[in-house]
Amino acid sequence: xxxxxxxxxxxxxxxxxxxxxxxxxxxxxxxxFIWYKQESGKGPQFIIxxxxxxxxxxGQRVTVLLNKTVKHxxxxxxxxxxxxxxxxxxxxNYDKIIFGKGTRLHILP
Amino acid sequence: DTEVTQTPKHLVMGMxxxxxxxxxxxxxxxxxxWYKQKAxxxxxxxxxxxxxxxxxxxxxPSRFSPECPNSSLLNLHLHALQPEDSALYLCAxxxxxxxEAFFGQGTRLTVV
Numbered sequence: 668x669x670x671x672x673x674x675x676x677x678x679x680x681x682x683x684x685x686x687x688x689x690x691x692x693x694x695x696x697x698x699x700f701i702w703y704k705q706e707s708g709k710g711p712q713f714i715i716x717x718x719x720x721x722x723x724x725x726g727q728r729v730t731v732l733l734n735k736t737v738k739h740x741x742x743x744x745x746x747x748x749x750x751x752x753x754x755x756x757x758x759x760n761y762d763k764i765i766f767g768k769g770t771r772l773h774i775l776p
Numbered sequence: 777d778t779e780v781t782q783t784p785k786h787l788v789m790g791m792x793x794x795x796x797x798x799x800x801x802x803x804x805x806x807x808x809x810w811y812k813q814k815a816x817x818x819x820x821x822x823x824x825x826x827x828x829x830x831x832x833x834x835x836x837p838s839r840f841s842p843e844c845p846n847s848s849l850l851n852l853h854l855h856a857l858q859p860e861d862s863a864l865y866l867c868a869x870x871x872x873x874x875x876e877a878f879f880g881q882g883t884r885l886t887v888v
Contacts, residue, residue, distance in 0.1 A: 699874055710780075710866050710879035711819065756818055763832055764809070764868075764877055766818035 679773045686744040688770045690757035695738060697759035702731060702742045703766075704753045711756060714742070749774050779803075782867050782880035790888055791857060797883045799850040799867030807873045808850040810842060811866040813882070819866055825850060826873050857887045 680686045692700065698719040703711035717724045717731045717740075724731050730743040740757050752774050757767045780801045789795050799808065807826050811819035823842045824832035830842065839861075841853040850867055864884050870877040 701876060703879075710868075710881045713876050713878060716876050760874055762873060763821055763824055765821060769818050 677771045680747050681775045686747045688742045690740040690767045692759040697761045699760040701758045703756045706753045780880035786884045788886045794855045797852040801869040805869035807870045809868040813864040859887050862886045
C-alpha cells in the first residue's frame with residue numbers, strides 16, 4: 668500500500684495492494700465523520716462513518732481511523748480492486764455535512 | 777429501500793426560464809439537503825431541511841428557491857439562472873441531521 672500526504676489529489680495503487688486515503692478536517696466541534704465514494708457521473712455513495720467517541724471502525728474491506736488530536740481521518744481499503752476506482756471524499760458533520768477536497772484513487776493493473 | 781430519486785437527470789435551461797428540480801425519498805428520513813457540485817470539486821452545501829423546515833441556507837442566491845412540500849419530497853425552484861450555475865445538483869436525505877446521508881444521482885444542469 669501507499670501512504671499519501673494530506674490533500675493529494677490523486678493516489679495510484681497497484682491492484683491487490685492496500686490503499687490509504689488521508690483527510691484533515693477543520694472544525695474541532697465536529698463529532699461525526701463520513702467517507703463517501705463518488706464514481707464518474709454518479710452521486711456520492713456512503714462507505715463508512717465514525718463518531719468522535721471512537722478512533723477506529725471497520726467495515727467490509729474498509730477501515731476508518733480518527734485522530735481527534737490532530738483533526739485527521741484516514742480511510743484504508745484492503746486488497747484494492749478495479750471497482751474501487753473513484754473519487755473519495757471525507758465529510759465532517761456538526762450540524763451540516765461539509766465535504767473535504769477529495770482524492771482520486773487510480774488502480775494500476 | 778435506500779434510494780433517493782432525483783428528476784430530471786439532465787436539464788438544459790435558458791437564463792429567462794423557470795424550472796424545478798425534484799427529489800424524493802421513502803426512507804422516512806426527516807432531514808433533506810441540496811448540494812451543488814462543479815466539475816472536479818467537492819459537493820457544496822446549499823440548503824438543509826429538518827422536519828420540513830428550512831434550517832440552513834448557505835447564503836444561496838435568491839434565484840434558487842427550495843421547497844419541502846412534505847417529508848418525502850424536496851424541490852429546488854430555479855429562476856433567472858446564470859451560465860455559472862451550470863453544475864450537478866445533488867439531493868440527499870438522512871434520518872436526522874447528524875446521521876448518515878444518502879445521495880441521489882443528481883441532476884446535471886446546463887444554463888445557456
